[in-house]
Amino acid sequence: MLAKRIIPCLDIKDNKVxxxxxxxSIKSAGDPVELAISYNDDLADELMFLDITASxxxxxxxxxxxxxxxKNIFIPFSVGGGISDINDIRNLLNxxxxxxxxxxxxxxxxxxxxEAAKKFGSSTIVIALDVKNMDGxxxxxxxxxxxxxxxxxxxxxxxxYNRGAGEILLTSMDMDGTKKGFDIKLTNLVAQNVKxxxxxxxxxxxxxxxxxxxxxxxxxAALAASIFHxxxxxxxxxxxxxxxxxxxxxx
Amino acid sequence: MLSKDTIIVIIDYGMGNLNNVKNxxxxxxxxxxxxxxxxxxxxxxxxxxxxxxxxxxxxxELKNKDLIQPIKDAISNHEFVSFLGICLGxxxxxxxxxxxxxxxxxxxxxxxxxxxxxxxxxIIPHIGWNDINIKKNEIKEFKNIKNNSFFYFLHSxxxxxDDGAITAASCCYYETFAxxxxxxxxxxxxxxxxxxxDAGLTLLKxxxx
Numbered sequence: 001m002l003a004k005r006i007i008p009c010l011d012i013k014d015n016k017v018x019x020x021x022x023x024x025s026i027k028s029a030g031d032p033v034e035l036a037i038s039y040n041d042d043l044a045d046e047l048m049f050l051d052i053t054a055s056x057x058x059x060x061x062x063x064x065x066x067x068x069x070x071k072n073i074f075i076p077f078s079v080g081g082g083i084s085d086i087n088d089i090r091n092l093l094n095x096x097x098x099x100x101x102x103x104x105x106x107x108x109x110x111x112x113x114x115e116a117a118k119k120f121g122s123s124t125i126v127i128a129l130d131v132k133n134m135d136g137x138x139x140x141x142x143x144x145x146x147x148x149x150x151x152x153x154x155x156x157x158x159x160x161y162n163r164g165a166g167e168i169l170l171t172s173m174d175m176d177g178t179k180k181g182f183d184i185k186l187t188n189l190v191a192q193n194v195k196x197x198x199x200x201x202x203x204x205x206x207x208x209x210x211x212x213x214x215x216x217x218x219x220x221a222a223l224a225a226s227i228f229h230x231x232x233x234x235x236x237x238x239x240x241x242x243x244x245x246x247x248x249x250x251x
Numbered sequence: 252m253l254s255k256d257t258i259i260v261i262i263d264y265g266m267g268n269l270n271n272v273k274n275x276x277x278x279x280x281x282x283x284x285x286x287x288x289x290x291x292x293x294x295x296x297x298x299x300x301x302x303x304x305x306x307x308x309x310x311x312e313l314k315n316k317d318l319i320q321p322i323k324d325a326i327s328n329h330e331f332v333s334f335l336g337i338c339l340g341x342x343x344x345x346x347x348x349x350x351x352x353x354x355x356x357x358x359x360x361x362x363x364x365x366x367x368x369x370x371x372x373x374i375i376p377h378i379g380w381n382d383i384n385i386k387k388n389e390i391k392e393f394k395n396i397k398n399n400s401f402f403y404f405l406h407s408x409x410x411x412x413d414d415g416a417i418t419a420a421s422c423c424y425y426e427t428f429a430x431x432x433x434x435x436x437x438x439x440x441x442x443x444x445x446x447x448x449d450a451g452l453t454l455l456k457x458x459x460x
Contacts, residue, residue, distance in 0.1 A: 002424050003380040003401060040448070045380055071274050076403060076446045096271055098405075098446065121304050123376045123405045166376060195369075197378050220374065250380040250401040 001248040004214045005045035005221035006235050007199060008228045010035060012051045012081075015061050017229075032065060036073050039228070042235045044075060045250060048101065048169075048223060051081035052144070063095045070096025078126055080169075089116050093124060101169055103128040104142040107149055107156075110163060117164030126199075127165040129153055131186060132173040138186055145173055153186070154193055161194040168198045169223065175203030177226075182209055187217030199223055206233065207241035214247055257459060259283035260295035262322065264312040266339060267303030275445040279456045289321040297459055298325050298332055301445075302339030306348040306364065306408070309339055310356065319357065326359055329436045335458050336439030338406060341432070344439055345410055360434060362412035372425040376407040383430045383442075387419040392431070392438050392457045400450045402430070402442035409441060 010017045016030040036047055049069070051062050066079055079092050080101030089100045100120075106113050106127050116125050130141040131153040138153035157168055170190050172183035180203055187200045197220030200213045204224035213219045227233055239249040259276060261269050263285045276283045283299070284291055292298065300322065302309055313319050325332045336344050345356045348364035356364065367375050380401040385393055409428035412418060422430035422441070431440045438458060444451035 001382060002377065003382075005379050067270075070271055071277070074275055074278065074446060074452060075448050076405075076443075094268055096268055096274070098271075123378060123407075124303070167378065195374055196376075197374055220379065 002220075003045065003248045003250040004210075004219075004242065005199075006043075006210065006238060006249070007046045007048050007221055007223040008039045008044050008235070009048040009050060009201070009223050009225040011225065012049055012062075012065070013053050015053075015065050018052070033068050033072055036069055036077070039235065040073050040075055043239060043251065044235050045221070046075060047073065047077040049077060049079045049081075050101075051079065053081075063091055066092055066095040066097050080126070080128060085112070086115060086119065089120060089125075093120060099124050099126050099166070101126040101128045103130065104144075106160065107140065107142050107151065110159065113160055113163040113165055117166070122164045122166035122196075125165050126167045126169050127160040128169040128171065129156065129160075129190075130171050130173055131183075133186075138189070141173060154189055157190045157194050161196050165196060167196055167220075168194060170198055170200055170219075171223075172200075172202040176201070178203055179205035179227075181205065182213035182217060182219070182222065184212055184217040187213055187219050191218035191220075197221060207238045210238055211242060211245050211247060214242070257281070257297065258295050259297040259299065259459060260292055261285045261299045261301060262292065262318060263287045264302070264309065264316055264318055266309050266312060267301065269301055272299060272301045272337065272445045275452060275455055276459075279452055279459075281459060287316050287318060289317065292318075292321045292325060295325060295332060297335070298322070299335045299337065300340035300343065301337040302343065303405075304339060306339065306342060306350040306356070307352075307354045309343055310354055313343070313357075322357065323359065326437060332436055333458065334437045334439075336437070337445070338441060338443055341439035341441055342408060342410055344432075344437065345412070348408060350408055360410075360412060360417065360432065360437070360439075361414060362410060364408050364410050366408050367424075367426060377404050377424045379404065380447075381422050381424055381430075381442075383420040383422050385420045387433055390419060390433050390438070391460060392419070392433070392454055394457045394460075395453055396450055396457075402440070402444070402447040402450060404430075404442045406441060410439075 078099040200219035201223040419433040420431040
């Protein structure tokens with residue numbers, strides 16, 4: 001049976017994990033490699049690194065970090081944030097990333113999806129959608145959630161699937177940070193319209209939220225950040241709950 | 252028994268990041284060479300063909316880099332060489348793949364590579380952790396690996412050996428397919444041991460032991 005995946009997300013700025021971290025076991029708080037190792041030990045199925053550094057030196061440091069992670073982590077990991085062209089993708093994959101997550105650049109230049117999928121294989125290309133409900137319409141936002149493109153999330157999901165994306169990382173901006181659970185309706189809508197895995201993101205607070213998004217939202221994977229960073233729960237505990245509720249997970 | 256003469260060679264043919272495979276071996280105390288130099292391939296005691304990407308491109312690269320014969324020669328050296336194929340590296344061992352038309356493979360194992368049936372597999376590629384059903388628990392590669400252990404898969408095509416008896420482990424994702432094959436000195440797996448956490452590292456350790 002294919003297990004449902006749980007993916008912790010680490011926001012990286014200047015090679016440090018940002019957004020509150022509360023891991024006493026980690027010597028240098030905010031060290032992405034140490035945090036990644038602890039998630040790896042806690043049975044994370046995959047890791048997502050989102051680089052939010054804005055500096056000029058960004059690429060070079062990110063590549064060094066990716067190399068360091070791949071020497072220490074023996075589970076798949078994705079890298080996203082500010083990926084603009086084929087060269088960025090190639091450099092990160094060559095440094096050890098398993099998948100690349102693309103958001104704004106895919107909207108600005110949809111052909112990038114086709115080109116990247118063809119060059120590196122669909123399975124390495126994750127298209128990230130930041131989605132907000134605007135008067136009943138699910139709209140795609142870019143530029144870190146600052147810009148409303150007005151594009152319908154469902155039709156954009158279908159398009160990225162048809163262009164060769166391997167997975168969709170679907171973040172509900174309405175639920176993100178609320179701890180009220182994943183956006184089941186949105187997740188289900190997207191999952192029903194594509195034949196690739198959908199990773200639900202935004203709103204997780206407890207194990208039940210994961211159960212719901214897997215059962216009712218038909219997500220293949222679910223992503224969370226703060227509940228893991230703040231140690232409100234841990235992955236092993238969520239997985240034990242899911243398994244006892246009949247959901248296949250890797251334990 | 253480990254001999255000090257263990258030489259692990261990862262074949263570099265331009266398909267995917269081979270450092271991840273190397274990093275996994277480093278983690279378990281080995282230092283493989285990544286190369287496309289046939290003189291080095293010739294000296295390998297453990298030869299690894301990894302790979303991510305398309306079957307057709309991969310065959311083209313192997314051909315352009317004159318690697319087909321060295322691989323076949325190494326594999327025919329049953330006494331001396333252990334061979335490991337990973338993911339695309341497993342598929343290439345077979346006679347043909349239906350990826351983008353029909354492409355001829357290395358033909359070292361009898362059988363073909365086919366796509367998951369879109370009519371009843373709702374999500375393709377098969378991405379994620381799937382348990383495997385071990386058929387040959389006596390082989391060295393599965394030492395200390397429990398039946399139904401999870402491994403990380405990422406593929407849209409799978410191998411269909413003519414001789415089902417070479418299937419060392421199967422996997423069920425809507426369809427049941429060969430997760431691992433074992434024949435003489437060849438072991439090949441559809442999943443990525445280098446991305447399969449402890450179970451994967453154990454398998455790699457077993458391969459070189």
